Amino acid sequence: MDSQIQAKVNEWLAFDKNPATRAEIESLRDAGNTEELKRRLIESNSVQLASQGLCAYVLQNVPNATERGVVVGHDHRYNSEKWAQLTAAAFVSKGFKVYLYKGIVHTPLVPYTVSKLNAAAGVMITASHNPKDDNGYKVYWENAVQIISPHDAANVDNLVIDRTEEMTVAYLGYIASLSRTRLASAGKQMLQSSQVYQYLHAWSFSGIIDRANKVFDFKPLEHVKEQQDPNPDFPLLLSLILKKRCIGLGNQDCERIWFVKKPDGTWFVFSGDQLGSCLRVDIEGYKASGRPIEKLAMVASTVSSKLIGAMAAKEGFKFVESLTGFKYIGNAARALEAEGYNVLFGYEEAIGFMLGEEVRDKDGVSATSGKLATDYLEEIYAQYGYFRPTSNSYFICSQSEIVDQIFARLRSYNDPASLSKDKMSQYPKSIGGLTVMDIRDLTTGHGFDSRGHMITFKAKGDGVAIVLTVRTSGTEPKIKYYLEGSGSTREQVTKALARVVDELRDEWMQAKLHNLGIPGA
Structure with missing residues (x-):
């Protein structure tokens, strides 16, 4: 030996x-x-x-x-x-x-x-x-x-x-309070008709989720029997759950939650950003409670949708962005609390939601207390503008020197030889026919510190606004990008985003020149 x-x-x-x-x-x-x-x-x-x-x-x-x-x-x-x-x-x-x-x-x-x-x-x-x-x-x-x-x-x-049972009972009491305060005006509505809720071979479907369901007074959810026992091998039998009209899926330790709805025979997949828009604090209900709206705060990661930011600008509450990950979102919430804010919601587009004031981490159980429906999304878009769900994808590159070269080129895109002290003027001035209005480079000290490369561009034109974040991955050989567009019509936003992706791939990343891997290519 x-x-x-x-x-x-x-x-x-x-x-x-x-x-x-x-x-x-x-x-x-x-x-x-x-x-x-x-x-x-x-x-x-x-x-x-x-x-x-x-x-x-x-x-x-x-x-x-x-x-x-x-x-x-x-x-x-x-x-x-x-x-x-x-x-x-x-x-x-x-x-x-x-x-x-x-x-x-x-x-x-x-x-x-x-x-x-x-x-x-x-x-x-x-x-x-x-x-x-x-x-x-x-x-x-x-x-x-x-x-x-x-x-x-x-x-x-x-x-x-x-103190397992004692804390579980207290936790259920806490999320019951979320149900009372958040769903009063929303009408305690979840997805109707045939429902199946499935945590993937974890303990929670027959445990905390069913108990929480009773707290909210929702009708019983159906579970996939073949997947309801904890199994560390995590076999996923998706065919068993695709026969229902409404599906909720959560990961193994009950942190994330997402829903799929099948209205009129067609599938509708809620993105993390759409779920965040639905689950955030009921603004009208909060105002009706008599609490000052200016002391309400919500938090989202930098790569999440800007829709809640638009809500904040219109309604008067505080909205703060943090680095990606709930250790940052949770600490941002604590910092806001120290300033006297009431932080009732935080989320990231990767399907994680923090509701209430007790749990400063993503919580798929308390998240089930929100109202989710496609018509509710339409109400939100009608009030605050249409936001195309964030398009997230990546380019594969295993050579760090090429990654550094790509980002260095973005930082000197217009005139590499320029000695101008205005470094921001050297970044790209447009993309997809839209004018770049604002740039935040976390790597070089604009905004807050971050490891690796991470640059966010905001651009506008012809009634469309986009936010594009390009960053390196800390764990994989990838250059990731997060793209969201907002505007008055879906068609207008969709076309603009397609142009942005094309220019990002062909001109900014020079994917062919650097032989970058592209998903599905």
Whole structure:
């Protein structure tokens, strides 16, 4: 056996007091199963090291941390339960009170409980919507938002506390309050006729979703029997759910939600931006409550639709954009709260919605309390203008030097040799026949800081306005773009967006010259 693996085995057996897990490791060692040992020891060791490091950091930075405790939950992926127990053990060893959930829970319950119990931190073992072989370690700070940059056996039973049912009941009470305040004027309307709601081989369809459904007093939803049991292999049998008129799908840990409606025999797919437009705060209801509209705030990622921004400009509430990801959206919400704003909604176009004031992460359960219908969308467009759902796509490029070259060219598009101090004048002045009116380059210090390349262009012309964001991916060899258009008619906006995509591909990216991969090509 490899000496490094043998050392890991010896290290494990030196501290593991659990007879069952010790026996597993000893059995694998005796069988010479190096690959399985490597997977288990290295991954578990990483979880332990991360937990010990987090524990030390929380002790140093959070007042009364051991008494306030930490919240630990897990999904149904392979090893999730074991890693949650390892995480809890690391904190217990330092005298922390640990609120360890009993069984599988949905991700939003962890930040909710951190907030509800005023815990020092929270950890959720989950990989969200990632492939089945992945797993992850999601950390929430004492403000109940994901973090961003800046064993005495006699005591264990007293330190590990199960408040699963208590917190679940409290959480359902919280989303019931959302139903009362958000749906009073909307009329408690969800999609009618035959409905099927499916969380993809996760625990939540027969758990929290059904319980939430009763809270909202909606008629029972039908589930796909073949997919309703948790399965870490995530087999997707789409044919089983395509026979219904209305479909709701959520990812494995109950964070995201999206709906498909089939009116008059045709499919209608709600984009993340359209769902966000429907689920945002009921403006008329908020005004009727007597609360000052100028203290209402909503948050969206920079690449999401600008429709809520248009609403804010017309109605007088605060709208703020953040970097992509709910760790940024949630922290932006907390910052607004510190300024005295009432932040009731946040979202990103990748189908994640944050409703209410308790959960500062995407929450597919509370999101079911909104009104969703194609006619409601038409009402919104009639009042605030037509916004074409964001067109998101990408170009494939595995050579970082070419990516840098493409973005450098965009920054000196008009006159590469110019010595002008007005650097913004060197960017493209038009696209698709529309005049570029505003540019925000996060890479070079315009706007807020970001890693990698990210440039946003706003252009107008002939009654159409577009917002185009081009950025690199932090995890894939791609140049991604996000495009949205608004105007008075669908036809006008659709034609303009087609011209923009053509020029982006052929002139700005020079896809043929650089041999960029294009989806579907």
